[in-house]
Amino acid sequence: xxxxxxxxxxxxxxxxxxxxxxxxxxxxxxxxxxxxxxxxxxxxxxxxxxxxxxxxxxxxxxxxxxxxxxxxxxxxxxxxxxxxxxxxxxxxxxxxxxxxxxxxxxxxxxxxxxxxxxxxxxxxxxxxxxxxxxxxxxxxxxxxxxxxxxxxxxxxxxxxxxxxxxxxxxxxxxxxxxxxxxxxxxxxxxxxxxxxxxxxxxxxxxxxxxxxxxxxxxxxxxxxxxxxxxxxxxxxxxxxxxxxxxxxxxxxxxxxxxxxxxxxxxxxx
Amino acid sequence: xxxxxxxxxxxxxxxxxxxxxxxxxxxxxxxxxxxxxxxxxxxxxxxxxxxxxxxxxxxxxxxxxxxxxxxxxxxxxxxxxxxxxxxxxxxxxxxxxxxxxxxxxx
Numbered sequence: 001x002x003x004x005x006x007x008x009x010x011x012x013x014x015x016x017x018x019x020x021x022x023x024x025x026x027x028x029x030x031x032x033x034x035x036x037x038x039x040x041x042x043x044x045x046x047x048x049x050x051x052x053x054x055x056x057x058x059x060x061x062x063x064x065x066x067x068x069x070x071x072x073x074x075x076x077x078x079x080x081x082x083x084x085x086x087x088x089x090x091x092x093x094x095x096x097x098x099x100x101x102x103x104x105x106x107x108x109x110x111x112x113x114x115x116x117x118x119x120x121x122x123x124x125x126x127x128x129x130x131x132x133x134x135x136x137x138x139x140x141x142x143x144x145x146x147x148x149x150x151x152x153x154x155x156x157x158x159x160x161x162x163x164x165x166x167x168x169x170x171x172x173x174x175x176x177x178x179x180x181x182x183x184x185x186x187x188x189x190x191x192x193x194x195x196x197x198x199x200x201x202x203x204x205x206x207x208x209x210x211x212x213x214x215x216x217x218x219x220x221x222x223x224x225x226x227x228x229x230x231x232x233x234x235x236x237x238x239x240x241x242x243x244x245x246x247x248x249x250x251x252x253x254x255x256x257x258x259x260x261x262x263x264x265x266x267x268x269x
Numbered sequence: 270x271x272x273x274x275x276x277x278x279x280x281x282x283x284x285x286x287x288x289x290x291x292x293x294x295x296x297x298x299x300x301x302x303x304x305x306x307x308x309x310x311x312x313x314x315x316x317x318x319x320x321x322x323x324x325x326x327x328x329x330x331x332x333x334x335x336x337x338x339x340x341x342x343x344x345x346x347x348x349x350x351x352x353x354x355x356x357x358x359x360x361x362x363x364x365x366x367x368x369x370x371x372x373x374x375x
Contacts, residue, residue, distance in 0.1 A: 267349065
């Protein structure tokens, strides 16, 4: 076996594996992944969230969890009814993970294949930015149902998001759709101010011929909730952004349920 | 994704690989042609160099004889990895490339 070629993993108890990706960093991928996972859970689904961002894990802090002893703690951990796995549970936040790509691929495979995820309706995977080792490993070895691409409205974000779309196309992972994060700020009077530009998510969806899954407004409480360890969708379920997340979860569930072309046939040698 | 060209079945036929495609077309490529067009980085680099008449075959290459696959496994939803009888296994053939190689009729 080529050492760069990850083994095919099967997750027999997991119905749908949904990757949350973007080309660019800082667009709120981890926030979207965490809130999407909790929103799916709040819709009555069984859900896991795997943090594939090995260098910069966020899931631990976003769920109010910290370091645990990996020798004595059974993974995945669970919070708010969501099963969780992250490098943040094992590496001190003050330490850097200084690894070359193959080690990242190994860690991603271990998170997927060696963690007992049990029976899940959805395993959401929070990907790191870019189109590198973690993305390729998942595309080659995980039974991905599809990918949700997160972007902010501006062109600077779109140029990288396009690369994400292109990558998933090349490896034939279905793109469930584009989510536009940080679309606008809505003040108390209901006036919407677009801070980072207008319409980028829809533009990318149209040019890529994939569904546009919706806009997520800017709300300072999103970041506060992330830092405080309780995603906004759970903490303030009546807020507009939480409602947008619930709508996103419903759309993702509906899109993921559509039949896709699926696995390639085996070769009769 | 729905209109994407997909292999429906792949099987060994004589000295090559026969693929039936979702558009009803059947293509055939010899193992030799597939091996000669291995898409791995090392082979692409080797093909870009002028041929070296003094290259010494490894014992495994010398013993292997004509190229034959030892294994051919799907990679994700987009490619197949072939392990050859000369020990080479780094080539991941995207399905579009398999179609092209089959259409070249070699």
